[in-house]
Amino acid sequence: AMQSWLQPFDLLYTAGVQAFFQGDWSQSRDYLQRALLSYTLLRQVKVSCQAQCQREAPLHVWLKDLSFMDAVLQRSECLEHCERLQLGPPTRHKVSSAVHKEFKRREPYNFLQAAYFKLGQMDAALAAAHTFFVANPQHAQIREDLGKYRNLQGVHWDSVRDLEALPYWKAYEEGMHHYNVQNYTQSILRLETSLKEVFMSLDECRALCEGTQEEETHTETQQKVYEIIAGWYVQLLKCKQACVKEIATKPGQKYPIHDFIPSHFHLLHSAYAAVNDGAAAVENILTYLLFYPRDDSAQEKLQQYRERFGEKEGVRARENVRAYIQQSLGEKRLIFYAMESLDVSFEDPDAWTPEENISEAVKDKLRAEKQKRREEEQEEERVEEERAAEEEQRGPLPFEGPRVTLDSRQLNGSHRVVLDGVLTWPECQEILRLARTPAGSGDGHQERRSPHTPHEHYKSLSVLKAVKLAGEGAVATPGIRLFLDAGERSRRIVESYFRTETSLFVSYTQLVCRTALEGKQDGRVDLSHPVHADNCVLDPEGRECWKEPPAYIHRDYSAVLFLNDDFEGGDLFFTDLDAITTTAEVRPTCGRLAAFSSGGENPHGVRAVTSGRRCVIALWFTHSSEHAEKERKEAEQLLTQTEISSPQEGSTSQRSSAPHETKNAQGRKQRVSPTERVRLTREEL
């Protein structure tokens, strides 16, 4: 049966992305299509196995009864067997939550649209692009791409549709529209369709909760067996409850539609009344009253319908809705109970939950959580606004070559930017030659154990030391001139891009190379450079950053100018104040500059370098003239003398005009996040 098993969607996705960067568009398209299909089929199998095993291995027994365990085991075996038949061993489809999230965000469609485009399949490209856009309306790159599609000849805009659309959204929206223009018959048809589909999607979502279990983040070691069962079960109930929210949230929207399900019945009773179907009008207002029994205006409406259409004997609220409400309330009751006794948090997705079901203590907890959520949302909005303001303020670049690759928004932070093309390929090579001099040659060179990790060597070179080495003939001068110039170039870019209020001085420049020690990488878990902020002492526990010594508090901006990419690991990454939550990763490559403000808003670190050698120019800038790098001046003077006395080293400020590293060479690197990788090839669109 091996061949008939479903291929894991994450592997197909990875293969598709890989082919994408090898420029094999048809291969990429095929893999991505299969990945999306596999993703859908996997869900279908899981849902159908749940349904099947609910029938074949029911769970209507009590815990005190030994047969409870019997039933649990049978259910578990039924599911395992059912899924194994179609999917193979369970481990085949263990997918990381990162990939799950990418599929939820419809990321594969972004690759797919570009692949279709390359293959000249314009209608398919447009459909995929639109599908990605619907879930990512803020995404700058896809907006730009869609703009380009708009200008193309022969693309069929009228037929473009969302390939992932859940069926009820269209029906719901049309139902609303017809209702608003008083076309009640059509409205009824659409809303009934929507309702049917909504409950089907809800059932699916709830069934999937039983299939997969979120990993517990905190694992108490001394938990008793009942606590574990309780914890697990509450988690399951919360997952099922959250489905209401998921169903009511349109793709690309942050918040669900308020009262999504009850509102159907509200619209329906009026619509049925408008077409004089008294029985249906009464049925739907009664159904609405199941959610809001004390809604006075609904009660009044019911009276009016009874007067207008006569007593409708035998007309009752919809049975499936009554059952749904009962089930949901039962679940909520258990969760509320758990909130009182266990450390459980919960956000009720429904507005209709009757107050009397909730104890005062739980009400307080719910209120506190709602408040917390609101504050989080406000904070998010504030950050978003700040970012938008920053975007508007962002200054021009002082040179032709460099261009912004990722801005603060794309890097999920503030005062961050990644530029490419700050150095050309030959320039990087020339600077790298400075670092290649044998260890121990001259006192300026230090190749030693890294101060941060026992798994790497670490070599640093300041500008002045470099110049002195040149004086001794140990290194070539053009590289040093470039080393100095690169710092100045970066300074001007940072000053201009961030539109700093006063001018910036370079306060320190360092050429830093980190070399993986061979044979010392197995099982390594540490970083090349632990998470820190550059001008304050990070306190992840307190989520604060203390701007006081021993931190270099005069540093205002930091920059890392990458020189090479022929090593493994070594990505620069940013985190939240907790020093754990990664917000952005930057893959080094020649000429790429990562610049950011030096404070607590930009904690960062460097991933382990697990093979080869990673070299960068690390730069810090300051507004304070007293902290301007004194060595730089001295180095300049010395260097000028050296250059004059040894003209055979070539022209003074050697500027190469050789082409930049090609985009494909960058793209082939594995570590760049897929989103960034799409960006890098996007300009070819």
Ligand SMILES: O=C(O)CCC(=O)C(=O)O
């Ligand atoms: O090398 C890097 O990417 C960053 C190094 C760094 O953060 C530092 O030296 O402060």
Ligand SMILES: [Fe+2]
């Ligand atoms: Fe740093």
